[in-house]
Each structure stands twice: as C-alpha cells, then as structure tokens.
Amino acid sequence: MTKARRAAAWAVLGSVVLGHAVCFALDEEAWPFLLYPMFSRPPRAGEGSGVFVQGQDAEGRPFLFKAPHSWPLFRSRLAARLATLAKSPDAEARLDEAFVELAALYERNRSRHAGPRLTQLRIVSCRWSTAPEALHEPWPDACRVLREYAVPAVAP
C-alpha cells in the first residue's frame, strides 16, 4: 500500500470523525453529519405540543391531516414546517400560500385516501398531556386555530 493511498485513507476516515466532532462541539447538525438527538429532550413543561393541518368536510366535521392526505409529508415533518412558517415575519401570507398548496396536495393524493371533499382548512396549534393516565384519552387535548382558509368549491 503506497504512502499516498495511506494518506488518502486517513483523510477519508479523519473527515468522518472531524465532521461529527465539529457538529458535536457546535451542537449543530450539518447533514450528513448529525447528532442523533432522538428521545433525548424531555417534552416541554410536561406536555406535548405541535402545529397541525385540520380539514373540514361539508358537514362541518373537522379532522386532522394524516400521512396519506399530505403524502409523502408525514405529520411531524409537516408540523415542523408549518411551525416555522407560523413564526415567520410574514406568517399570515405564507400560511395562506400553504393552504392553497395543501388543498392541492390533498386532492393530488386522492389515490391514497378516501377523505371527504374539503370545505375549509385550518392550521391549529395543539397541546396534549404526556402523563401515563392520558394514554387512552382522545388526542389532542386542546387546539387553538392559528389561521383558517375556505377551500373554493370545485365543479364536479
């Protein structure tokens, strides 16, 4: 094995370690160098919280978006992005834009779900208890509407 090859091998292995070490020191991820913090942070104030998309059918019944409705964006990914938009300086305009796109995505995913025709979309901020006794209670415990959008009726 030549010296040059040996040096190249050290450079490759060193990059793997250094990339992760720098991210660890800065407590910041730079994909693909990640810190793997799954299940490491306690839920804040002993409760869970999140931002969700809520649809409403023609009878006025609300339902939370599930993965097939917004495929391939599953609930937590969508929640994270919506939470970012809700905190942005032009939150209202950006959430309105998201409504239009989410209504289109819901219809585009018709092959994956048999959801009702949407009449309204809401972005809601929800909270729920993480106490063990709440395990079998309906979820989430309480939701607050952040923004609403009336979905335009589409001709059949």
Added chain:
Amino acid sequence: MTLLARVEAQLFAPSSARALGGFRFLSVGGLFLLYALYAPLSGHPDVADRRAWADLPAILYEPLWAFRWLGVGVPSSSWVAPLWWVWLLSLFTGAVGLWTRLSLVTAAAAGFVLVQLPHNFGQVTHTDAHVVLLLAVLACARCGDGLSVDAALRARKGAPEPAPSGDYTWPVWGARLVLVCVLFLAGLAKLRHAGLSHLTTDMTQRLLVNTLRYFPGVMTGPGAFIASSDGWSRLVMGGVIVVELVYPLALVSRRARPFVALSGVVMLVLIDRFFALRFAQLILAHVAWLPFVERSKGDEGEQPPAARS
C-alpha cells in the same frame, strides 16, 4: 508500540481483495434491495421511492445547507426521476462490481442528493445519513479488486489476483467508524440534553406516551406495554443508553466486538419493530462487523510498518 502505530496496524493490516469485495456486495447490494424492493412496500415515506418527493409545494421546501450551496431549487420530477434510476442502477452495478469505481462514485454523489431529499421538507430525521458516508468511503476504496465482475474480467485476461493489502482493510474500518459515530453520538445526546433524567425521573415514559399519543396505533403491543410502565420504560432506556455508549468498544476490543455489534443490531431491530422508528438502513450497515469482511484467514502479503517493526 505507540497508539498511532497500533491504530495503523489495525487499519492497514493486510486483507484479501475478496474480503472487501464481499463487504461491498453485502452492503451496497443490501442498499439496492432496500431502496428498490423493500422501500415501496414499507409505506414509510422516508424510505420510499424518492420520486414521491418531486413537485411538492414550494412553500414547504426548506433547503438544508448543501441544497442551498448547490442552488438546488424545489425538487422537480424532471431531474429527480432520472436521478432515482441512475442511483438504483449505480447501486446494482456497484454491488456486483461492474465499473466498480464509477458506480460507487455515482452512487455516493446521487445518494447525497436523493437520501437527503426528504430532510429538506421541514424536519431532519436521523435514520439514513450514514448511507451517504458509507458510500463515500467505499467510493474512495479499491472495492472492485475482488469478488466483482471487474475482477472476473481481469482474471480472464490473465491478470493475477491482487495480493492481500491494507487497501482492502481500511474501508471496512471506515464503515465501522461511521456506525460508531451514529450510535455513540445518540448516547451522548441523551446525556447532554437530559443528564440521567431518563433513568432517575419518569421522562422516558412521558417521551413514549407522547409518541404513542402523537402517532396512535403505530407502536406494536410490546412498545405500548413498555410505554404504559414507568419501570419498564426506564429499564429499556437504560439498556439503550448502555449499548450506545459502549458501542465504540467494538473498535478497540476484539473480544467485545461480537457482543457489542450483536447488541447494537438487537437494539435497532427491537426499536424498529416495537416503536416504529425505521432503522432498516442502520441494521443493514451492521454487515461491517461480520468477521470475514475484515481479513481472510491465512492472508499473507505486505505488512504494515508497525507490524514490520
């Protein structure tokens, strides 16, 4: 012998080209099967066909540093679909060792874009980044010298089989190092953010209850049972933290290696099955610990400097 000399002796101890070829076949072939066959059936978007991530709403696109730096706009099916097929093809040719170097460089480059694609939409999940690092290590190595179509074609032309060399050893250690980074950092993160609270308070049970309520129905019976018991939650988390923190021992102790690697696999399989966190790629990466991928018995050939001295 200095520490550096010991490390060099380990990293560059001569192995056969066939041993590294076997590792390439198992790991890259496994990735091909995972993304081409298993992923479409799994129903989990993070391992699904990456073409599903094209043409999504621009407002939901939040590019990570690499996509920002590369100027990648909202992923469009005009390039995601062809790149997906190129990636699968390069994984296949890389696995069988046809145009090995080109295949693995292509697989690493295309994988860098495709594997991180979902993470540019709101949230980074932590199940597959190591795939790109593994492919990058293999792309830099002489993976096609043994147990490959390339090697068979060279042999037909009368070329002799390459002698055992450190060239065929360090890539396996590179793959092991990637796994150690992943699991050890996961253990460190728990200590960093919560100290010993996972074990001294009901934090673990609350985390599990939170997941159960957020994703109702996804945890299987044993997962739900563990979440319903504070004692079991602490015990299971204690086991997870121990496995993650002792994982680096597999790099330095030949005796501990099989036990540590096996406990890593068992832990990941149980979490995958009971708690619905998809760790198929990480489980697959554990082929790096199989003893035959490091060296072949009776290998002789050039010796590392430390061994010579």
